[in-house]
Amino acid sequence: MRLPAVPRLSQRNYAIAKLACVAVGVLVVVLLTSLETTSALLAAARSAAGLDSPMLTLLFRGILALGFAALLLWAVKTLWLRLSSQPDRPPVIGKGDLDVAAGSGITSLPGFRKRLEALTRSVQTGAVDLVNGLISIGFSLQASDIHISPAREDAEVKLRVHGNLYRLGTIPDRLYPLVVRRIKILSGLAVFRQGIPQDGQMRFQDRAYTARVSVFPTSNGERMAIRLATAYARIMDLENVGMPEEMLLDYRALLNRGQGMIVVTGPTGSGKSTTMFASLLHIQKTRGDSANIVTLEDPIETSFRRFQQTQVGRSTNLTFSSGLRSVLRQDPDVIMLGEIRDEETASIAVRAAMTGHLILTTVHANSTAGVFDRLVQMGVDPAQLSSTVHAVISQRLCRRLCPSCRREAELTAEHRRQLELLGVEEMPEGPFYEADGCEKCLERGFTGRVALFEMLRMTDPLRDLISAGTPAHRLREAAVEDGMVTLLGHGLSLARRGEVSVMEVARVVSD
Numbered sequence: 001m002r003l004p005a006v007p008r009l010s011q012r013n014y015a016i017a018k019l020a021c022v023a024v025g026v027l028v029v030v031l032l033t034s035l036e037t038t039s040a041l042l043a044a045a046r047s048a049a050g051l052d053s054p055m056l057t058l059l060f061r062g063i064l065a066l067g068f069a070a071l072l073l074w075a076v077k078t079l080w081l082r083l084s085s086q087p088d089r090p091p092v093i094g095k096g097d098l099d100v101a102a103g104s105g106i107t108s109l110p111g112f113r114k115r116l117e118a119l120t121r122s123v124q125t126g127a128v129d130l131v132n133g134l135i136s137i138g139f140s141l142q143a144s145d146i147h148i149s150p151a152r153e154d155a156e157v158k159l160r161v162h163g164n165l166y167r168l169g170t171i172p173d174r175l176y177p178l179v180v181r182r183i184k185i186l187s188g189l190a191v192f193r194q195g196i197p198q199d200g201q202m203r204f205q206d207r208a209y210t211a212r213v214s215v216f217p218t219s220n221g222e223r224m225a226i227r228l229a230t231a232y233a234r235i236m237d238l239e240n241v242g243m244p245e246e247m248l249l250d251y252r253a254l255l256n257r258g259q260g261m262i263v264v265t266g267p268t269g270s271g272k273s274t275t276m277f278a279s280l281l282h283i284q285k286t287r288g289d290s291a292n293i294v295t296l297e298d299p300i301e302t303s304f305r306r307f308q309q310t311q312v313g314r315s316t317n318l319t320f321s322s323g324l325r326s327v328l329r330q331d332p333d334v335i336m337l338g339e340i341r342d343e344e345t346a347s348i349a350v351r352a353a354m355t356g357h358l359i360l361t362t363v364h365a366n367s368t369a370g371v372f373d374r375l376v377q378m379g380v381d382p383a384q385l386s387s388t389v390h391a392v393i394s395q396r397l398c399r400r401l402c403p404s405c406r407r408e409a410e411l412t413a414e415h416r417r418q419l420e421l422l423g424v425e426e427m428p429e430g431p432f433y434e435a436d437g438c439e440k441c442l443e444r445g446f447t448g449r450v451a452l453f454e455m456l457r458m459t460d461p462l463r464d465l466i467s468a469g470t471p472a473h474r475l476r477e478a479a480v481e482d483g484m485v486t487l488l489g490h491g492l493s494l495a496r497r498g499e500v501s502v503m504e505v506a507r508v509v510s511d
């Protein structure tokens with residue numbers, strides 16, 4: 001179907017249309033009064049309404065002209081929207097609209113670049129096909145986000161896959177407003193409002209897909225960010241999240257405990273949820289039906305069929321603290337608590353962890369040892385803390401070196417400096433690796449990601465230090481002396497195996 005070239009219904013275009021309609025309205029009234037039959041009719045209507053004075057006549061004509069203009073404007077607007085929106089397509093992405101090649105991986109990006117180019121070049125392509133195509137490409141490449149940013153000539157499309165941003169191509173100026181419009185319709189957003197940020201959720205017939213849409217005004221037009229997720233995603237097995245073997249053995253033993261608290265920390269997007277759900281899955285597998293598992297999350301990023309998940313936060317009447325207090329009456333054995341960020345939640349969580357519940361949660365802190373400081377700041381008694389927390393895990397995500405083009409490399413002066421800044425006194429023995437990029441990794445040198453872990457496991461000496469209010473850096477030193485493998489240590493062992501580069505480890509560990 002060919003799209004008519006309809007200009008965008010912007011504030012400016014709408015203002016011009018308003019003026020034009022008023023002008024036509026005035027013209028029509030002038031025309032009506034100049035014709036003999038209609039002017040006689042109008043005069044009769046005026047005298048019947050008692051409007052015979054010259055001023056009132058003028059007012060009457062004015063009202064007539066404005067009324068006509070309003071009617072005309074309504075007709076123009078309706079027609080305009082019909083022409084530019086292809087309203088015959090429903091505001092939902094149907095099952096047959098998506099063409100998703102499952103698990104194709106990032107290596108096929110060039111093919112998808114050609115596909116977008118072919119789509120935008122064809123005059124047959126309408127906004128509906130283009131949006132369906134973009135969403136299909138996003139899901140095919142397992143992208144987490146699609147970014148569409150308008151520039152002067154066209155709009156640029158980028159995809160985020162495994163944390164890296166890739167340029168997919170452009171959408172020409174003539175199609176962009178229509179694409180924005182279509183995405184807004186799909187997400188239930190106000191199509192007319194262009195100067196304000198808006199958030200929505202795309203509708204899919206196939207419940208397996210979800211897409212959160214954010215629209216943001218810029219001087220070139222509206223910028224769109226679409227976050228893609230597949231509902232009912234597979235939960236990763238604990239064995240596959242990337243923990244060092246010994247840590248995994250320890251951690252599995254801790255997950256068997258009937259009560260207490262396990263805290264995961266790390267920046268946004270460091271894979272904390274993946275670890276937490278892998279842990280819940282492990283508990284479910286080992287304890288079977290005897291474990292009653294609940295989650296409190298803000299927001300629920302991915303729905304899993306296996307678990308009873310509860311949304312707390314802005315869009316609900318529940319907060320973490322009120323949700324936790326209520327869910328404790330549901331007799332849970334294991335509670336996954338999205339985050340502890342206030343005193344009330346912290347105190348209820350610690351109490352629950354001392355009374356027969358295993359709590360998995362996250363706390364925002366710089367390091368494993370820093371979590372205790374943070375919780376003490378939230379009013380938790382250090383002695384209680386030391387007796388309830390079994391372990392604190394810190395994690396980061398590194399970009400994995402491309403196995404096709406990685407090569408051995410010496411530590412350069414820059415590497416040594418970076419490591420020195422991170423407190424490494426003795427330079428580690430290589431070999432280390434780097435990658436220059438090849439066709440398979442799109443010249444980036446990276447494919448996929450790998451996690452770095454550090455686990456501070458509670459021991460009696462550490463318990464004493466925490467009860468005595470020892471500062472985080474002293475606690476950390478004690479844990480390292482006790483044999484704790486640090487994030488840097490795990491990173492360097494991965495670097496020696498060629499999984500990651502030293503620079504990448506230094507980059508993520510210094511966060």
Ligand SMILES: [Zn+2]
Pocket residue numbers: 402403404405406435437438439440441442443445446
């Ligand atoms: Zn490569």
